[in-house]
Structures are given as C-alpha cells and as structure tokens.
Amino acid sequence: MGEQPRVTVWYDSQCPLCAREIAWLRRLDRHSAIHFIDACDPKAGCPIDRQEILSRFHAMENGRLISGAAAFAAMWRTIPSLKVLGMLAGWPPLTPIFEAAYLAFLRIRPRLQAWMHKAGKG
Template sequence: MNDRHDDDTLTVWYDGGCPLCLREIALMRRWDRAKRIHFVDLTDPTQACPLDRQLLLDRFHARQGTVLYDGAAAFAAMWRVIPALRPLGELARLKPVLWVLEAGYRQFLRVRPILQRWLR
C-alpha cells in the first residue's frame, strides 16, 4: 500500500513485532472511526519508510502532510485526529506539557523491552 495521503491523514509507523505496540494500534484503529490514520507495520519489508527503518522501530513516528513527528509529539499528533483524544493532543501542544510527556516516553523506552518480554 502506498503511504501517500492527503494532508488530513496521519501516517503512523509502528513495530508489528511488539506486543505493546500491537495492542495500542488495535485500540487506536477502533477509536479512529473516520479512518484518518494510516498505520504502517514496519515489520513488513514492502512498506516504504521516510527514515531508517531501525530508527522508526526504536522510536514512535508519525507524519501529517510534510510534518514528521517523533516520540511524544507523534503520540499527540495521533491523539489530535481521534475526537475522544483530541483535547489531550491539543494540551500536548503546550511546550511544558509536551516536555513532561516526552520525559515519560523516554522512561517508557527504557522499560519497553522488559514489558515486551512479559507480554510475549
């Protein structure tokens, strides 16, 4: 599938081999009733990547139009296109809020391998 869409569509790259990621993406798919998010499984080698595949696997990324987001900013971009989560995504536009979310995301990345082992 082509990863080019109109500017309203958010492209999200995720690790299809990560049980945590699969659960979160499944939840986001259910909440994305308007189908405004295009999910790209990075474990599928036929999928195009805007950056190095390993970089995308190591850290969450999303793109809307020409803007590429990573980390907490990518999550906030995804939340903004889902009506129920939009207020949280808008709140994350505030630099202090995004800073706290990013700090939490970096801590999560440290324990992610342990959590993945528990869920396998």
C-alpha cells in the same frame, strides 16, 4: 466513506505492546484519519532507516516527520475521544513532560515486551 488520513504512523507489529495499542487506536479512529503502516513489513515505505523507525514512535503530520511524544500528540488529536489529550501533549509548556514520560516508557519497554511475550505463551 472516511475522510483522507491526516496523520501517518509507523508501528512495530512484532511488539505485542505496540500491536495491542494500535488495535485499540484503529477501533477509536472511526473516521480513518490515521494511516497505520507496519514498519516490520519489508514492503512498507519508511521515510528514514527502518531500525530508527522501530526504535522510536514516528508519525508524519502535514508533511513533517515527528517522533516521540509529538508523534503521539499528532495521532491523538485526530481521534475525537483523545483530542484533548493530544492538544495537551502538543502544548509547548507540557510537551517536555510528555516527552520525559515517553523516554521513561522506552526504558521499560523491553521488559514489558518480554512480559507480554511470556504471558502470551502461558
């Protein structure tokens, strides 16, 4: 039996990009250290407004709600094969770089989502 989840993440199951990434992370999370919550599920508990949860990646670590690169870093640290990446992303001198990369991704995310929706129908 796996240990108690150490990180909770909320994800957008309606986003094909997000759904694919979460499926990959679930496979890597062999110790069930992450509790994945589909923020699109009306029954899902969200600690803040659902639209806000869906607009930016959020996680809860040690009772603290975090978002963006910090949330990814927390999640990555729980997965042995991604732990080093999570530690680098959480290291204060590098955190702003990871956050800038995440913000750049958010700007192109709608185009990637549209492309994935189109590719899935073709």
